[in-house]
Amino acid sequence: MAEESLLLNFVADEPSSSVNRVNSGGRWKDRMKEKKNQKRKAASSTSAKDHSPAATNSRKVQSRENVPASNESKRRKTAASPVSKQHSVAKPVKHDNTFVSSLFTGDSKEHLSSTTNAHDTEDENQSMFDTQNQDAPSNAPLSTTTFAGVQLDSQLASHLEEKMNITAPTNIQNSCLPALLNGEDKDAFIEAETGSGKTLAYLLPIIQRLVRLPPTKRSRTSGLFAVIVAPTRELCQQIYNVANNLTNNRLAHWIVSCNVIGGEKKKSEKSRIRKGVNILIGTPGRLADHIENTEVLDLSQVRWVVLDEGDRLMDMGFEETITKILSYLDSQNSLYPLGDSMPSRKVNVLCSATIKDTVKRLSQSALKDAMYLRSSSSSADENEDQKIRKSSAPAQLLQRYCVIPPKLRLVSLAAVLRSNLINNQKIIVFLSCADSVNFHFEAFRRKKAEIEVEQEEREDESKKTTSSTGNEEAVDTAYRLNEKAKVYRLHGSLSQQTRTKTLSQFCSEKDSSPRILLCTDVASRGLDLPNIDLVVQYDAPFSTDDYLHRIGRTARAGHNGAAIMFLLPKEVEYIDLLRANIKVNITEQPNGPSSILNSGFSVRGGPPAKSELEWQDRATEWQLELERMILDSPELKEVAKKAFSSYVRAYATHLSSERSIFNMRDLHLGHIAKSFALREAPGKMSNNNNKQKGTVAGARLKKKKDNSPAAIAAKMQQKAMEHYSIEHNIG
Structure with a gap:
């Protein structure tokens, strides 16, 4: 009787709730909006409704705006279920109490070109890395003189030509x-x-x-x-x-x-x-x-x-x-x-x-x-004031930048690598911190689920053989990009033996396979890495001088080369800062991330994408596969969380003069987490108190003791030195 009374009271209060009940999930704003819509419908409705509890519990009502009433496009994601290409990828889905936000909605969609098609994108990407029409090399050996003409000993000159393949001075x-x-x-x-x-x-x-x-x-x-x-x-x-x-x-x-x-x-x-x-x-x-x-x-x-x-x-x-x-x-x-x-x-x-x-x-x-x-070649500028003279990049170097929303950063990097590895290129990717290098190394080398067991067995055997020597694994096959390509990692936290071995293997001329070197700025200065075709600056450099040294890893000694830099939408002013401080001929990538994603996810033996939705499907499938791998692997999840936290900390080490461009307050932490294949920012995922030390949210709640310019400058210098000491093992 108590249950029947309760049922009668429920029916009397909301006569049409069985049809228009409020979904308990989703955002609070969406639920309130739906509740108001239901009240308006209930007031104008005169038809009889079925109020049985069984019927009420069986109905599913959409809780998001602009989502169709049919539930065909809404898929529940599990580690075992494959991604169906028949469904739209632009709908948010839910997995383990976390929403899977779409890559191609909101701010991300604003930066996608609506005019891109397969043919245009193919031509644009061809020109992006086509360095044949660039200016004459500014750092090539001279054709008008020889080593004998610069007073070098004839035996040394012969040795340079015969043993080192150097025929003329630069x-x-x-x-x-x-x-x-x-x-x-x-x-x-x-x-x-x-x-x-x-x-x-x-x-x-x-x-x-x-x-x-x-x-x-x-x-x-x-x-x-x-x-x-x-x-x-x-x-x-x-x-x-x-x-x-x-x-x-x-x-x-x-x-x-x-x-x-x-x-x-x-x-x-x-x-x-x-x-x-x-x-x-x-x-x-x-x-x-x-x-x-x-x-x-x-x-x-x-x-x-x-x-x-x-x-x-x-x-x-x-x-x-x-x-x-x-x-x-x-x-x-x-x-x-x-x-x-x-x-x-x-x-x-x-x-x-x-x-x-x-x-x-x-x-x-x-x-x-x-x-x-x-x-x-700079003799004409000898009388130029040194205070205003700008350093320059090699004239034959092709430079591009691309404005990419944070949610699309990871798939855009994968697209650039996929589209260029098919030509057996050697690529260097610069990242801001060692933990980010480790994450992307793991993300690109991880095999698919069906052969994951085999990989784990191989890793166990490798650990047994290398545990006594303490060597870290710094090279593997880039299975998620190109099964013929190898991916390397290099940063200051690796042992010196591993760093030396990694560089030696990456530079080896005996191996003709396409190669990727993921590294920090430890590889940005002075290193002569032969035949580098492309430099990708996934994270913006910490100073304009670092930009010049990063791109200097390609287009060396008269060879051609290309460089592309990823920027967040609020970092576009960095291009003006570059042009004001150094001589750079840098232009924006035509059609932005659309051309990159279309090219990158239309390769590997398949035909080009026939529509925008098709390459979006492929890119989303690639991203979701990695997200499921992270959900299923606590070890990989920890690597991703550490990379996210280190990225945010490294973001704060930009020079004070660039702080208006690289402002931590402008970072959308949820979208940044998406670029590390995380479905929520680590502060939320850990379920810790926001005030707990070590979390991003907790760091924001700390009170500033001294806001004077001198104190801020000292703090930024300290952060920069901590970053340098980690990457270069100072002392």
Whole structure:
């Protein structure tokens, strides 16, 4: 009787509730809107309704605006159910109490071109990476001169041509070699664009003057004559390899180089120094350590000190360490005559691709009465004021940017990679932090569900064999992009052995397969990675100078190359900032993300998409497959959450002058989470209190103790240094 009374009361209050009941799910705003609509319908309705509980519970009413009454387009997503191509992909669905937001609605749809078709997109993407019609290369070897014309020894010139396939000097080498070989022994400031051959510009004069020593002094025990300082371990290793290649001949075989960097065993480095070295190459921290603690290191006969990538040395906070190294070298210097070929004084050389106030400050403290050396192609600008002169990118480099909503970032990156890997290209993707590199490495290499078990068995065997050595896995097949392609990762949190091995494998000419290198800015400076076809800046660089160095990994030594940068809609002003600070010829990608997505999801053996809805379906299917993998794998979910949090923290390290463009308050955290294949921001997924330390929401609730400009600047500098220390293992 109690149940019948309750039923009678229910019917009396809402006579038509069985038909127009309010859905308990969905947004509060939608439920209230529907409730008002139902009241209006109930007031005008006169037909009889069936009020039985069974009928009421069986009815499904849509809770979202603009969703059809039929439930055909609304699909429940489970890990086992495949994505049906017959249904629309623009409807939000629900899985495990989380809504799966569509990729192509709201703000995302505003940035999609409505005029894109398969034929147009194919042509546009062809022109995007077609570098044949670009300007003449500005960093190519000269055709009007030879190494003999710049006073280089004929045997060294023959060695360059036969063993290193270098037949002519570049512009900067044409300027530097005569100046550093003429015996004036002045300090030098070398400025040249990336990929122009600065390393050979200072190494060749050192090698040539060493091989002209008296025969009795041609030995590894004759003394340490040159010290070269570089900001990163990878750059030090590259300089070391170039020096070894230059001395691998009968003329200079006795010259011994030594590389001292963090991550290597100091005991083995001391052993090599004890046996005798002529050229010492190292990072500032490790080099200062050896100067202070290695007694067998004799610096009294040092004739050359080279500071490579001076702008990055200053940006990374090495100014104090550099000053200490230079002061110690000056105090220990007690030169004695070694012949006419050797400088009579210690010569300091500073190299940089950009000129900033910090570099000028370093040049004032390190150089005395220095020569200023630039590429001969810039001779027309010699009288230009250095304060307003802008650094430039190689003329033959094709540069594009694309404004992409945050929800479409991940599928757009996948589309760019998919569409270019079919041509066996080598691609570098720059990301803002190590955790983001790890996430995208896992996302691109993960196999499909049907062979996941086989992969886990293989990984278990791999862990057993590598657990004793502690090696991290940094290379795998990019199954979710192209099964013939390999994906590599590189960042400062990996061991030095893994970083060295990864670069070696990525640069290997024996492997002709398409390759992707996911990396942080640890690979943006000075590295000469051969035959890079495309540079993708998935996250905007932390400064305009970093942009120049990132794109400098391609279009090197006269080769063609292309670069594309992803920007969020509120970051478009960054293009104006780039143009104001450096010389760049950058244009927007025609048709924006539409052309990229259409091209990327119309390849792999299938026909081009016949309609906009078709490539949207394919892109959404790719995204949802990854989201289901994350839902089913707690380990992968944790990787994605860490990547999201690290991305937000890294976003705050942009320079204060760029804070109006890269403002954390403008980030839509839910959409950013979508770009990491998360269906909700980690702060919500963890179900922790918003005030708990470590969550993004909790960080917003913290009170600012000091809002003065000096305090803010100090805090930003601290964040930047923390980021650099993680990526480059400072100290």
